Amino acid sequence: MTRNELLDLYFMDARSKLIDIAAFLDRIDRGKGEADFRLAAFRKALDELSAGEPIRARGVLLSLSDPTTEPIEKSPGKGAVGAWPGKES
């Protein structure tokens, strides 16, 4: 497909999601108290959008992933939160 055909198909959806992200960050700024590791991870992942190659989705996913390679001793729970808290957590 041409770039303009893809814009026709996805621009409004992407525009909506972009504004949602901006509003989300504004909302967090207006909130009270300290933000946990997820906000820093989110901001770091946003940097991946500036990549000059079409590997941005992969970059965002890698940025939010646990980069370690060894199994952990015990499960901290069943769920995942969407960002890696780091070894110290």
Next chain:
Amino acid sequence: MRYIEPHGHMVSRVTDDYQAMVIAGCQAVCEPAFWAGFDRSGVQGFHDYFCQLTDYEPKRAAKFGLPHFSWLCINPKESEDMKLAEEVLSIIPEFLSRPNVLGIGEIGLNKNTRNEVKILERHVDLAARHGQLILVHTPHLEDKLKGTRLILDVIKGDRRIDPGRVIIDHVEEHTVEMVLDTGMWAGMTLYPESKCTPARAIDILENFGAERIWMNSACDWGVSVPLAVPKTAVEMKKRGWIEEHTDAVIYGNPYRFMAQNPRFRL
């Protein structure tokens, strides 16, 4: 349109979902064993669940004219309890001869713990000893990258396992390539909030090829869309995919993988 739902937790769905799937062109539904949303209190709970997957649910699906197949295991969310997991592993063989059972799944990892890895190895051994296909769940969100690597290491480490008889499900942009490079199949799960959207799934097909990939809704008791596969097929049409190529992904690929078990015939 015709399609196969290769990963749907139908025990969590209502009859309207069955009806909608059939109307949309679903030709078969395949149901891996799953976490109930709470931990079962003992092995008897799994015995009853396996009876549900191999007896009652196929009958419910048949009322809508839909062939139903299943996969058996203790899911990784409950395999941290080694004693329970060993007990469940011990009862799986008695169900493997049931006519709708396709293999062992969805096994895998959840939080990437040592106990989860041990139980994954035990499931892979069970599949090897009984000549079963394998369907693998990869962890959620931040745990997926590491978990996928660990899972691939376990499976590649067992030389009895033919990679072409294994599907690694829930791949995303950061894991699909490493899976396909092993010769295993890859599954993409279409979820509204996590895993893949239809647009991203089509991107992955266009970037990595459609030879050994299937798509599923993994519809369960959480936020999920039973018609995610046919809805993605509609989007594929918008993206310029011809019907023959879409059919190969949503019908041909799951058929080719699962027909490695002679019980899977439509």
